[in-house]
Amino acid sequence: MRRAERLFQIIQILRRSRAPVTADAIAAELETSKRSVYRDIAALVGQRAPIRGEAGVGYVLEAGFDMPPLMLTPDEIEAAVLGAQWVAGRGDPVLAKAASDLISKIAAAVPDRLRPYVLEPAAAASPAWKPQADRIDVAQVRAWIHAGRKIRLDYSDEAGAISERVIWPVTVGYRETVRMIIAWCELREAFRTFRTDRVVGADFLDERHGKRPAVLRAEWIKFRAAEIAAWTSRENAAC
Structure with missing residues (x-):
């Protein structure tokens, strides 16, 4: 993994967690060393990323920080499509339509080389069920x-x-x-x-x-x- 991508991934890990995340946990997820995590955290702080914490305790990304999202990875695309397929087959009519629209938007947004992960995914949700009719909106x-x-x-x-x-x-x-x-x-x-x-x-x-x-x-x-x-x-x- 390139260092620039690793920096983005560290931000993503901290963003999704509500509790402090240790360097050990970050290193394990990114398959790198704690020393590299310490250096990366220091680099992010140097770039004014609002990260609080210290070695041995854990790190927290302060609220309000935002940055452009990374391009989706193939696994992230398939995860999103699989979830959207499930909702399209089982959600209420409004959510089902939104899920179908989401798949189309993902297909339109990703580069050509990643489009097969949307249109021909390796994983698929089971066929849509036929639920009892809702009697409430x-x-x-x-x-x-x-x-x-x-x-x-x-x-x-x-x-x-x-x-x-x-x-x-x-x-x-x-x-x-x-x-x-x-x-x-x-x-x-x-x-x-x-x-x-x-x-x-x-x-x-x-x-x-x-x-x-x-x-x-x-x-x-x-x-x-x-x-x-x-x-x-x-x-x-x-x-």
């Missing part, structure tokens, strides 16, 4: 997640009983042939999962739930981790 659900707003649902359970719920949507998930809305449920005072094909009616409320989306998502991740830990403990006890 999933694109608007995603917009309400970003906006931190509430949704009122008339929701049918497996037996057909309908209940009214006010939810704080966290994320849209995918399970086999159904899409799911993971949300905080005011009625149950807990996180719950709602199948989009069982929604009988929905009102997208202007009212905000008062938590930043990132905070609500972190709480759900913590809740989910606790659920998994409890399940694992029960399984181990049963054995």
Whole structure:
């Protein structure tokens, strides 16, 4: 790897991490020596890259720094195309169209020598599924997640009983042939999962739930981790 490319890669490694990254970790990812990483960090700092940290502790790239992106590598192209293929076959209609458009844009943007990685990739997503029909506008659900707003649902359970719920949507998930809305449920005072094909009616409320989306998502991740830990403990006890 040329030194100029290595400098860009160090910036990318620091940019994607929220915690300090050690020279050992950087050296391992770039398959180079720690001495080279120390020299490269010093060179970047000398070029006014806002990198904080020190040897033995780790390095952090301060917020607000930006630089032109590198040309995509063949592996990055195939990763992006594979992900876009999956979304094109399984996302809601708005995301599916965006994924198809993304593949076309990547094909148009890369040099001719890299275009086969877009148009004839070595990896491919499985054929598109045929999910149960959504009975709620999933694109608007995603917009309400970003906006931190509430949704009122008339929701049918497996037996057909309908209940009214006010939810704080966290994320849209995918399970086999159904899409799911993971949300905080005011009625149950807990996180719950709602199948989009069982929604009988929905009102997208202007009212905000008062938590930043990132905070609500972190709480759900913590809740989910606790659920998994409890399940694992029960399984181990049963054995």
